[in-house]
Amino acid sequence: MALYLGIDASTQGIKAELIDTAKGEIITSFGINFGKDLPHFKSTDGFLENADPTIRHANPLMWLEGLDMLFSQMQKKGAPLSDVAGISGSAQQHGSVYLKNNFPEILAKLDSDKNLSEQLKISLSRQTSPIWMDRSTSAECDELYARFGERIQSDTGSPAIERFTGPQIRRFAKAEPENYDKTSVIHLVSSFLCSVLCGNSAPIDYADGSGMNLLNIKELDWDREITSFTAPDLLKKLPAVVDPSSIAGNLSNYFSKYGLNAGIPVQVWSGDNPNSLIGVGAAMPGSAVISLGSSDTFFAAMRNFKTDKAGCGHVFCNPAGGFMSLICFSNGSLARERIKTLCKVDWEFFDRTAGEMTRAGNNGKLMLPYFEPESTPKVLTPGVKRNYSNAEPAEEIRTIMESQAISMKIHSEWQQEDFKKIRITGGASGSQAFRKILADVFQAEIESISIKNSAALGAALRVANAVGEIPFHKLFDIFCVPNEVIKPDSANAKVYKDASSRYVEFEKINTSL
Numbered sequence: 001m002a003l004y005l006g007i008d009a010s011t012q013g014i015k016a017e018l019i020d021t022a023k024g025e026i027i028t029s030f031g032i033n034f035g036k037d038l039p040h041f042k043s044t045d046g047f048l049e050n051a052d053p054t055i056r057h058a059n060p061l062m063w064l065e066g067l068d069m070l071f072s073q074m075q076k077k078g079a080p081l082s083d084v085a086g087i088s089g090s091a092q093q094h095g096s097v098y099l100k101n102n103f104p105e106i107l108a109k110l111d112s113d114k115n116l117s118e119q120l121k122i123s124l125s126r127q128t129s130p131i132w133m134d135r136s137t138s139a140e141c142d143e144l145y146a147r148f149g150e151r152i153q154s155d156t157g158s159p160a161i162e163r164f165t166g167p168q169i170r171r172f173a174k175a176e177p178e179n180y181d182k183t184s185v186i187h188l189v190s191s192f193l194c195s196v197l198c199g200n201s202a203p204i205d206y207a208d209g210s211g212m213n214l215l216n217i218k219e220l221d222w223d224r225e226i227t228s229f230t231a232p233d234l235l236k237k238l239p240a241v242v243d244p245s246s247i248a249g250n251l252s253n254y255f256s257k258y259g260l261n262a263g264i265p266v267q268v269w270s271g272d273n274p275n276s277l278i279g280v281g282a283a284m285p286g287s288a289v290i291s292l293g294s295s296d297t298f299f300a301a302m303r304n305f306k307t308d309k310a311g312c313g314h315v316f317c318n319p320a321g322g323f324m325s326l327i328c329f330s331n332g333s334l335a336r337e338r339i340k341t342l343c344k345v346d347w348e349f350f351d352r353t354a355g356e357m358t359r360a361g362n363n364g365k366l367m368l369p370y371f372e373p374e375s376t377p378k379v380l381t382p383g384v385k386r387n388y389s390n391a392e393p394a395e396e397i398r399t400i401m402e403s404q405a406i407s408m409k410i411h412s413e414w415q416q417e418d419f420k421k422i423r424i425t426g427g428a429s430g431s432q433a434f435r436k437i438l439a440d441v442f443q444a445e446i447e448s449i450s451i452k453n454s455a456a457l458g459a460a461l462r463v464a465n466a467v468g469e470i471p472f473h474k475l476f477d478i479f480c481v482p483n484e485v486i487k488p489d490s491a492n493a494k495v496y497k498d499a500s501s502r503y504v505e506f507e508k509i510n511t512s513l
């Protein structure tokens with residue numbers, strides 16, 4: 001039996017999908033939630049509270065405890081871990097982990113009588129990790145732009161962006177030079193967790209590496225000028241960068257306590273969005289993907305390399321080869337959850353009833369749901385704006401969904417592809433009302449696949465491809481077949497075209513764009 005395990009370390013928890021490629025089945029899915037299952041880290045939404053809304057850090061020890069807990073639960077629930085032939089993973093993008101020179105030695109000698117966090121604690125040169133929600137690096141982004149101008153975007157795929165890793169590293173090196181000096185390696189969340197699995201400091205893959213403002217995506221190597229300007233000796237502190245199909249190493253003996261076979265191949269991990277591109281079966285150009293998670297993202301395999309003039313969109317390497325476009329909306333599920341709480345309703349009402357009680361266009365109501373600083377458009381100071389003063393709960397709920405859908409549509413137009421099919425994934429993709437609104441706003445078919453966690457599935461498919469040598473198109477035919485399609489209602493096309501024009505104006509007067 002050849003089973004492949006995909007793990008996804010997302011903002012709010014860690015999930016796993018175990019697949020059997022011979023039977024063509026997803027055997028089992030698991031998940032732990034940081035807020036609920038590891039409350040002692042005081043990170044209800046997966047990050048540490050900070051009075052400054054631009055500072056968003058997480059405790060890397062929480063990710064390690066989460067990983068131990070996930071494997072222990074899988075074992076307790078009888079998952080056939082001894083049949084796993086390869087593991088790969090996915091993680092929230094852009095976050096950085098800072099480690100001392102004892103990191104490789106501690107990894108090589110992991111003791112299975114102890115847990116991961118107690119052993120690796122002493123290897124952290126910085127106790128917390130800035131994550132993708134961090135926006136504290138505007139000054140560093142300005143400095144990068146002043147030095148490199150448009151080259152940052154044309155060579156790394158993105159302009160200098162607050163949440164990206166290079167600006168995070170520059171800020172740390174400037175603010176804490178002594179701790180920066182004590183750092184001998186800087187990992188992404190993906191390469192950090194991959195290192196832990198294989199017991200040695202793992203490489204970064206091109207796809208997640210593209211979210212750093214450090215990788216020259218035309219040359220597929222660290223950009224020497226940009227890295228040396230970003231922080232002193234940075235090139236020496238970065239892991240090697242490799243093709244996403246590479247094998248990073250072999251599973252450490254530590255994990256045999258969970259019933260896994262030590263020595264099985266561990267494929268290099270990647271970012272959650274590149275993994276999802278694979279997990280929904282959209283690795284070839286033609287259809288776009290909307291992922292509704294803590295952040296909402298809109299992405300697609302690209303036909304031609306093209307950057308976003310407005311500066312919000314990105315070009316990443318596609319794990320299956322070529323490039324992918326991506327645009328990120330930071331106020332995704334967290335904003336929807338806040339509206340649900342404000343409206344005092346349950347998810348059944350939010351995901352279904354509210355849509356049935358209201359009509360497309362919602363009498364012109366619009367909202368800019370910036371509960372947290374926003375990436376698209378760039379808004380550093382949170383603040384929710386409405387173009388109305390009163391609304392019933394059902395209207396308020398339709399407003400946030402319509403506004404988020406319209407924002408996705410207008411900000412993804414730089415890709416100049418008229419997508420007729422969009423695959424949808426992520427926790428909120430279960431919402432019937434949201435799927436219908438997206439179909440009507442984009443005037444495209446919205447296709448769902450059976451599981452919502454496409455990032456973990458994507459990781460499992462990537463390792464099945466790399467280790468099991470099963471071509472992607474065969475894996476997609478088995479694991480990524482749409483099980484529900486919502487067709488657009490052409491009667492609503494004009495309603496949303498008009499609403500989009502009004503949204504553009506509303507956004508313009510309320511933001512710097």
Ligand code: XUL
Pocket residue numbers: 011091092093094132163211271272273293294295296297326328
């Ligand atoms: C993408 C982004 C987020 C994170 C969190 O650029 O910042 O989607 O990957 O999932």
